[in-house]
Amino acid sequence: MIRLTVILCQINLNNFKEMKKEELLAKLWEQYTKITPSAEKIHALLGAQGQTISNDHIAIRTYNDARVNISVLEKLFIKAGYEPCGEYVFESKKLFAKHYQHTIDKNAPKIFISELELEKCSVQLQNIVKTILDECDQDLFLNPELVLNGNVWGTPSYAIYELLREESEYAAWMYVYGFRANHFTVNVNDLVDFKTLESLNDFLEKNGWNLNASGGKIKGTPEQLLEQSSTLGDIQEIEFLEGTHKIPTCYYEFALRHVDASGEFYQGFIAASADKIFESTDVKLAK
Numbered sequence: 710m711i712r713l714t715v716i717l718c719q720i721n722l723n724n725f726k727e728m729k730k731e732e733l734l735a736k737l738w739e740q741y742t743k744i745t746p747s748a749e750k751i752h753a754l755l756g757a758q759g760q761t762i763s764n765d766h767i768a769i770r771t772y773n774d775a776r777v778n779i780s781v782l783e784k785l786f787i788k789a790g791y792e793p794c795g796e797y798v799f800e801s802k803k804l805f806a807k808h809y810q811h812t813i814d815k816n817a818p819k820i821f822i823s824e825l826e827l828e829k830c831s832v833q834l835q836n837i838v839k840t841i842l843d844e845c846d847q848d849l850f851l852n853p854e855l856v857l858n859g860n861v862w863g864t865p866s867y868a869i870y871e872l873l874r875e876e877s878e879y880a881a882w883m884y885v886y887g888f889r890a891n892h893f894t895v896n897v898n899d900l901v902d903f904k905t906l907e908s909l910n911d912f913l914e915k916n917g918w919n920l921n922a923s924g925g926k927i928k929g930t931p932e933q934l935l936e937q938s939s940t941l942g943d944i945q946e947i948e949f950l951e952g953t954h955k956i957p958t959c960y961y962e963f964a965l966r967h968v969d970a971s972g973e974f975y976q977g978f979i980a981a982s983a984d985k986i987f988e989s990t991d992v993k994l995a996k
């Protein structure tokens with residue numbers, strides 16, 4: 710059973726030191742694999758096959774409330790050497806997103822931060838999220854390392870989780886898990902023995918992993934310069950105020966990039982594909 714409430718240290722902004730990229734990424738991985746054991750197992754499985762595993766991108770979710778929106782969460786990454794490179798709109802899921810690339814280390818994973826556009830959601834959803842944020846110690850949102858702090862509003866209510874989920878699976882996921890990596894992504898281009906995403910998907914399925922089939926197992930085409938697939942979110946027992954429930958946590962993603970007209974590997978994202986990948990944490994797809 711996983712307790713998501715965290716004990717937060719006293720924050721002293723004066724003592725805040727810039728976190729190095731490596732340390733930041735390692736902390737995000739540690740936090741992510743704690744509730745996504747499948748990612749560590751698949752990582753080990755590929756490693757045992759002699760594959761080089763590099764990380765294509767890390768995705769982070771939030772609400773667009775000014776206290777916790779993209780502009781707040783991006784700061785730690787910008788201090789670690791990242792810069793904004795692309796913007797994306799997901800109409801049906803009411804999301805806006807930006808992606809970041811490291812200015813010096815071209816092999817560093819890209820960072821993809823999305824936010825739920827609350828003003829486009831129902832008044833009920835807006836009120837729930839506002840209340841959740843209002844009831845927190847507001848200093849928590851000033852912590853430069855907020856993105857590593859998970860759920861800062863305490864043990865979630867299953868009734869509220871269900872209520873949010875009816876309207877937005879994304880809002881419900883965020884309510885339970887808070888600030889953390891939603892997924893890491895294997896860079897398939899760096900895998901020696903898997904030249905296509907199909908071959909990697911087949912290998913994973915033969916080893917017993919379930920893939921997200923929403924919109925087909927492979928999202929995107931070589932012509933779109935990016936093909937992606939992902940596992941379904943791990944199912945873990947989570948502590949709620951009303952007792953424990955088994956629900957999806959996070960998933961592992963796989964990305965194969967293609968070269969564009971200039972001969973460079975495409976570094977952006979395809980909104981239509983990401984739209985389907987978001988559904989990997991949807992309990993409706995869980996097996």
Ligand code: NI
Pocket residue numbers: 766768821892894962986
């Ligand atoms: Ni992704």
